[in-house]
Amino acid sequence: MKVVVFETEEWEHQACLRLEPEHEVECTRQRLDPQTATLFTSAEVVSTFVNSQLGADVLTQFPRLKLIATRSTGYDHVDLDWCKAHGVAVANVPDYGDSTVAEHAFALLLAVARNLVEAVERTRRGDFSQAGLRGFELRGKTLGVIGTGRIGRRAIEIAGGFGMDVVAYDLYPDEDAATQFGFRYADLDEFLADADVITLHVPATPGTASLISDREFDLMKPGALLINTARGNVVDVPALVRALADGKVRAAGLDVLPQEPLVREEAQIFRGASSDGYDLKALVANHVLLRFPNVIVTPHNAYNTQSAVRRIIETTVENIEAFGRGEPRNLVGER
Numbered sequence: 001m002k003v004v005v006f007e008t009e010e011w012e013h014q015a016c017l018r019l020e021p022e023h024e025v026e027c028t029r030q031r032l033d034p035q036t037a038t039l040f041t042s043a044e045v046v047s048t049f050v051n052s053q054l055g056a057d058v059l060t061q062f063p064r065l066k067l068i069a070t071r072s073t074g075y076d077h078v079d080l081d082w083c084k085a086h087g088v089a090v091a092n093v094p095d096y097g098d099s100t101v102a103e104h105a106f107a108l109l110l111a112v113a114r115n116l117v118e119a120v121e122r123t124r125r126g127d128f129s130q131a132g133l134r135g136f137e138l139r140g141k142t143l144g145v146i147g148t149g150r151i152g153r154r155a156i157e158i159a160g161g162f163g164m165d166v167v168a169y170d171l172y173p174d175e176d177a178a179t180q181f182g183f184r185y186a187d188l189d190e191f192l193a194d195a196d197v198i199t200l201h202v203p204a205t206p207g208t209a210s211l212i213s214d215r216e217f218d219l220m221k222p223g224a225l226l227i228n229t230a231r232g233n234v235v236d237v238p239a240l241v242r243a244l245a246d247g248k249v250r251a252a253g254l255d256v257l258p259q260e261p262l263v264r265e266e267a268q269i270f271r272g273a274s275s276d277g278y279d280l281k282a283l284v285a286n287h288v289l290l291r292f293p294n295v296i297v298t299p300h301n302a303y304n305t306q307s308a309v310r311r312i313i314e315t316t317v318e319n320i321e322a323f324g325r326g327e328p329r330n331l332v333g334e335r
Helices: 010-019 080-085 098-113 116-124 150-161 175-181 188-194 214-219 237-246 260-264 266-270 280-289 306-324
Strands: 002-005 024-027 045-048 067-070 089-091 142-146 165-169 197-200 224-228 249-254 295-297
Touching: 002 010, 010 024, 010 306, 045 306, 067 306, 080 089, 089 306, 098 116, 098 150, 098 197, 098 224, 098 249, 098 295, 142 150, 142 188, 150 165, 150 175, 165 188, 188 214, 214 237, 237 249, 237 280
Parallel strands: 002 024, 002 045, 045 067, 067 089, 142 165, 142 197, 197 224, 224 249, 249 295
Antiparallel strands: none
């Protein structure tokens, strides 16, 4: 098969070469978009990261396409309906970063709870004053976990080390897990009222879009902290801006934002092409968030440890090899 791997670094290129000689492999640093797709129309397999948007406008340019091997757990950047209609399989990497992402959630939590960014910036300026740096102790507080899959459960384990109580919300509660890990489930309204800190660990689906919006912020404890290492559209960003401005939310630590590729390239917001298919209100709110002193935003970096990225590329290569043997694995929608 002709395999094209997008968004690669040199070490990933080397890892992908093990697919040869059974498959013809080409790697590029470029994201996959309507323009770059025209350069690789003979591809039978494409592999991308989440920065590429694989909609119909891109996918129709690959008449021989058989498999999309996304180097991520999430697959909301792939038009699954188009793939199903055209017989294209989609494989993901389901479990590369349970600890990696959960640890980053706590890194964000500690940073916002103890005002670490402001504290470091002050001392670098030679200012050792403590004014405004009084923090938020985690021991004895209640951590609210939305989504009790692998990452959510790892976050619950870490919370135990900090002496935190844990309440969880999940559409499909696992009472055996609750007993094993020592937490309890609650309905969403009770959950929001009980949690001092809320951390999000759910995929991007129609059911989770704007899961946390004005109503949910109104039900939270005054001064709650919000951590999001899941997907950007799980949180209604304009509603979060309002909650921060009103003091309802004390602080937020975010590794994801809606429409991240445009946020990364601020100038694109002001170009003519930027308004097509994008929520400009949400984009403006994203940029407002970046300027709140009690908000920390990292660049979708929760997954990014040496061991995790190695597992990602290894699993992706294995997915492609298995598909080529007629033994597909990790197919989206078949687990």
